[in-house]
Amino acid sequence: MSVPNHAPMPGRPVPPMFSPGRIWTLAAATFTQLVRMRTFYFLLFFAVLVFGMSNVNLLYTAEQQLSTIRGTSFGAMWLFAWLFAVTATAVVIPRDIEDRTLYTILSKPVPRVEYLLGKFFGVLLVITVALGAMLLLSGLVLEFRKAGLIAETRSYLEQSPDLTPADIQGQLDAISSEGFHPRLFTAAWIILLQAAVMAAATILVSTFASSSLFTIIVGIAFFLIGHGHRIAVDYWSEGGATNNWLAWAAKVVPDFHIFNVHEKIVAGSTASPLVMAEITAYAGVYCVVYLLLGWYMFSDKEF
């Protein structure tokens, strides 16, 4: 044997205890895994939906048509984001355990928390890319439809002699304001935040669940509880039953009503930077708490 080319490297650098590079490697692998599972096909359904909506013009005024396109596409984005966060996260970890890929990953210098974070960010990466694509698509459809509607309305209004050019412009401006607007980015951000909370919660569930199906069911139940949160809290406090246990239960599950702001933003209102920061912090705190609990559960799990 001439040159020992498999001999250990002399002076091997000590691997860092925490490495964003490794998390990124794991996230990118999760991303590829999900993409190669053909998850992006649903984008076709989304495209069909949005293009379909843009051709529905019965009974609606021009403004209503545009706001319907906005509402439908953002509704679809919201549904996709949280549902995908639950299902994809629920599938990704058990699959590694079944395939025993987890053995080889964890026998490399990879701390378990990095593995969980890699899965979390991988799922979020897919959602971010998908939301970006949907945002782009709905923006294009909106602008395209807006241009058509403005042209139609202008030629229609210019036939009536009573309207001054200023009146016409006012109406056209009203239509114009219903098109794509930068505030829609903030709506997409809130949708992403809600998906992140769902993904983190699902990671926590899948560290102790025995099957993907169970994880998905618990994840969806969690979502529904989050939405019933305010109703439940109101109901219980009216009945005077606010004991400690309930107060705690109410804190474990976030109040998903907070994220409903995205609907108002899509409808036309804007959220102040302060409100945005608050929502982001709220989502961030829940993500961190769920991931920490997940880490705790996962750290001495045996496979």
Place this chain on the structure above:
Amino acid sequence: MSGSSSTPPSSPPAIEARELTKVFPLQWSKGYMVAVDKVSFTVNAGEVYGLIGPNGSGKSTTMKLVLGLMAPSLGTTKVFGLSTSDVRARSEIGFLPENPYFYKHLTGAETLRFYGKLCGLRGRSLQERIGELLELVDLEHARDRRLAGYSKGMLQRIGLAQALVQRPRLVVLDEPTAGVDPIGSREIRDLILRLKQEGISVFLCSHLLEQVQEVCDRVGIIFQGKLRREGPLDELTAIENQTEILLQEASPALISKIQALIQAEGADLLSLGRPRTTLERLFLDEVERGLADARSAGVHSAEPSPPPRP
């Protein structure tokens, strides 16, 4: 034979397991089962250690305990003097699990890149390492094929390459030759011997006892979770009060002379006959002969055979 003589005495053992015990609770009853029972052994640096035992005797569990994939119920294990929960220890270990499966959607090269990056390799050095390893395990032809289309033996080989990616000082192999044909399994044996020459410690378990005998310096025999025998292979297998003589081209006359001599000296002749080749050897010889035949036939069909010499 033992490679431990070449390593300085100061270097800590590759694996030091002390009283390792693993108890599994039984799912549907209050009972429990002891999968690994107070197992102690040492794998010195540069040594090849074979753990053998029947199915369900606790070999894989012992390996998982050594790797820190499972926490022992009792006892300790150290790798190069470090606890296995230490990230530094794990960067010195390469692991091939039994029946390995990797991400089916990745190609061979992508798989190695993934594991290489997890070990902190990047860029050119990683790229070169991937090429080296694919060559080593003879998978260059399948470099860009997805693992979903790999055969069992190919998966085993990419698993080996993956274990070696960061040039670990210790390789843990759980049945490295399971499901591999005799040629492939001999290649894996050669690879293990090569790793040993390069000073890498190997901890393996296998059901192919002949192979274990060929590659291991030390063996442990585990049964029902207990380590029954343990020690250097030569010592374990030598039968102290017997001697073997192997002759070639011996005439019947010579043999009867020897027999007479043995009787005269008062020793017992235990066996006399032709040594048998192993089935494995026979199989390999046949396959090799077949390959040679095919090669010469291929040459003949490709180009006209030379005219017979006058």
